[in-house]
Amino acid sequence: MTEFSLPPIQTTARDDAVLKALAGFVMREKLEPGERLPTERILAERLKVSRNTVREALTRWEGLGLVERRQGSGTYLKAAVSLDMLHMPLTLAGGNDFTGLMRTLEIRRALEAEAAALCAVRADEDDLAEIERKLDIMEDAFKMRAGMSSDEDWEFHQAIYRASGNPLFEQIIAAMHELFHRFWEHPLGVRDFGHASFPYHRTIFNCIAAHDPEGARAEALKLIATVEDDLKRGAANLKLADRK
Amino acid sequence: MTEFSLPPIQTTARDDAVLKALAGFVMREKLEPGERLPTERILAERLKVSRNTVREALTRWEGLGLVERRQGSGTYLKAAVSLDMLHMPLTLAGGNDFTGLMRTLEIRRALEAEAAALCAVRADEDDLAEIERKLDIMEDAFKMRAGMSSDEDWEFHQAIYRASGNPLFEQIIAAMHELFHRFWEHPLGVRDFGHASFPYHRTIFNCIAAHDPEGARAEALKLIATVEDDLKRGAANLKLADRK
DNA sequence: TGCAGAAATTGGTTGGACCATTGAACCACT
DNA sequence: AGTGGTTCAATGGTCCAACCAATTTCTGCA
CATH class of the missing domain: 1.20.120.530 (GntR ligand-binding domain-like)
Incomplete structure (x- = not known):
């Protein structure tokens, strides 16, 4: 058996694509922390994806602390966003002991x-x-x-x-x-x-x-x-x- | 599929509650990394929340690297989960220069x-x-x-x-x-x-x-x-x- | 002018539908 | 026995169309 280098192909990556597009948008518009970004409905319409998909993508960013959602108000940038970000989600189990x-x-x-x-x-x-x-x-x-x-x-x-x-x-x-x-x-x-x-x-x-x-x-x-x-x-x- | 003990969710803060309930479930059932957890549909039914809510919660865990979702197969535990986990999402901006x-x-x-x-x-x-x-x-x-x-x-x-x-x-x-x-x-x-x-x-x-x-x-x-x-x-x- | 209430906006949730992938069962053929 | 193809049910991924809840904005009355 020889050695293969076959990384898995990627067929579906909707929400990642959404985040990439959104990051590009933030950079183009030079949005800074504190500013509000487009509503979920607008994003869904512009990106031609469902609002659910937009929400899943935003949920990811929210989990990373990049964004804060305020019901009735909007979604706000909490940190600088760029395309070459590196994420390090660390989870410390049993942090209490x-x-x-x-x-x-x-x-x-x-x-x-x-x-x-x-x-x-x-x-x-x-x-x-x-x-x-x-x-x-x-x-x-x-x-x-x-x-x-x-x-x-x-x-x-x-x-x-x-x-x-x-x-x-x-x-x-x-x-x-x-x-x-x-x-x-x-x-x-x-x-x-x-x-x-x-x-x-x-x-x-x-x-x-x-x-x-x-x-x-x-x-x-x-x-x-x-x-x-x-x-x-x-x-x-x-x-x-x-x-x- | 075996028997669960998953009481319904109470009130607001749905997805957080879902994660808490799910963490409790994982601990009670002593699920270990690699094992499959209940399907989204079952979770939604047992917790008396919409499947979308379950999905948002799981998206958070996925973002934290706690869980891996495989289409057509199921959702699998990737790391130990406990109720007192501490999450430290770090994002390094401009890591390229x-x-x-x-x-x-x-x-x-x-x-x-x-x-x-x-x-x-x-x-x-x-x-x-x-x-x-x-x-x-x-x-x-x-x-x-x-x-x-x-x-x-x-x-x-x-x-x-x-x-x-x-x-x-x-x-x-x-x-x-x-x-x-x-x-x-x-x-x-x-x-x-x-x-x-x-x-x-x-x-x-x-x-x-x-x-x-x-x-x-x-x-x-x-x-x-x-x-x-x-x-x-x-x-x-x-x-x-x-x-x- | 001031402010209380209505209306519009926006994220949160729901339920239902369909698609794409997976994996197991089954089958035909070798 | 084994190989490959087909079928089929299960499962995550996406979409839609509503409605709910919190917030903001506007409006009209005092």
């Missing part, structure tokens, strides 16, 4: 370290000022409530992602943030959850300000390590991780 | 380094054997063709991701692989594209085999650095990066 959180934390460690390093190389004066501002706010909140605050902490990290010059960091981490958030609110019985991570926020900033990428990377790794420790402590406290 | 590729490469550097480090900690004898097997294949291909081979290289890295014990690494990187692939095939005029990365594959493996996470991390960073250099050289050669 300890294992799932640990796994996302490993991804976060990887990205956090790299973002901090890149940030140390690329951040300009404005970026540094913004990051330090968030840091000050976070430290104030820490002293006030005598504990880590999820929101302010998140703002600080987000500022770093933004200053990394690569929007992908923020996109990926933001997608996982909801998950972290749940646990921050229910610290598994660990009273001072996240406490140990506090000092590393400033050491990270110092390395970034000194344009020391490897230092920033190392400090970021330390920070995540403390969170992992807290997590493990929590999982040890409660023998069962969640089970809602 | 030099900037976009550089950005994905930065993500890859972050994940590659972390995956190698985790792998060094967790890989058992079987994992090591598998990785070394892929490494040998890659090195043979390199000697044969006197140059890097995209496929064999990819297999090697995939083996590392798998042995990292965290499926998210493979998921994220796999989603971006298509992007790398395009450039590997069209090396921007750089004749020996990827050549410099060759030796680091074995040094990474050596560190993993020696259970030296920081060493593996460092070698992985070096590997990606060579690819980045090649990329920059290529972008400098052609003044324009793609423009197809």
Whole structure:
């Protein structure tokens, strides 16, 4: 038996064709996020397909977060659309349990370290000022409530992602943030959850300000390590991780 | 067809409710990837919703890669489904140009380094054997063709991701692989594209085999650095990066 | 002019119909 | 037994024509 290279033929691909045409339309009309795109009925008529087909295509885009549908109002662009988009639908099963959180934390460690390093190389004066501002706010909140605050902490990290010059960091981490958030609110019985991570926020900033990428990377790794420790402590406290 | 227990849907938010009910059904019936789930018509009847609504719901799952629909055959589970899934749809715009590729490469550097480090900690004898097997294949291909081979290289890295014990690494990187692939095939005029990365594959493996996470991390960073250099050289050669 | 209610717009849902593909059963012929 | 062709039911894909529900816009009265 010899080797074949016969990819399956594609006979029907209506909704894909609809999306391609729609992407082309968005680019030609230079539609930007927030703008409304044609109604389903118009699209169906113009593309010479059924409204059902249009709806299935739009459902796909909605699932990808590219578009938002508002009943009675219309369908609105939520993100930039281009023909050469690359989609990465990630599904994390069992995101509620300890294992799932640990796994996302490993991804976060990887990205956090790299973002901090890149940030140390690329951040300009404005970026540094913004990051330090968030840091000050976070430290104030820490002293006030005598504990880590999820929101302010998140703002600080987000500022770093933004200053990394690569929007992908923020996109990926933001997608996982909801998950972290749940646990921050229910610290598994660990009273001072996240406490140990506090000092590393400033050491990270110092390395970034000194344009020391490897230092920033190392400090970021330390920070995540403390969170992992807290997590493990929590999982040890409660023998069962969640089970809602 | 066997017996189901699918109570009718309540009120608004139809398609979300359909997915929730369907996820519950999959869990109760312990359906695993590859198995076929009830036909659209049956689902519509049991859930007391229209078949179109069922289809929109399934379209969402299909977009998330959870399910595969085969005309004339049925709808099949492609991944494990649970009620507490977390979806992270990412779309990378403009992934075709030099900037976009550089950005994905930065993500890859972050994940590659972390995956190698985790792998060094967790890989058992079987994992090591598998990785070394892929490494040998890659090195043979390199000697044969006197140059890097995209496929064999990819297999090697995939083996590392798998042995990292965290499926998210493979998921994220796999989603971006298509992007790398395009450039590997069209090396921007750089004749020996990827050549410099060759030796680091074995040094990474050596560190993993020696259970030296920081060493593996460092070698992985070096590997990606060579690819980045090649990329920059290529972008400098052609003044324009793609423009197809 | 201001604003409440009617009317038009738009996405959401329904039910029914037909098409295209698949796969199993069946059959004829070798 | 095996090969290939035919039939036929099941299933996803598409279409149509309505109607429902939320929203926006318009209208006319106070």
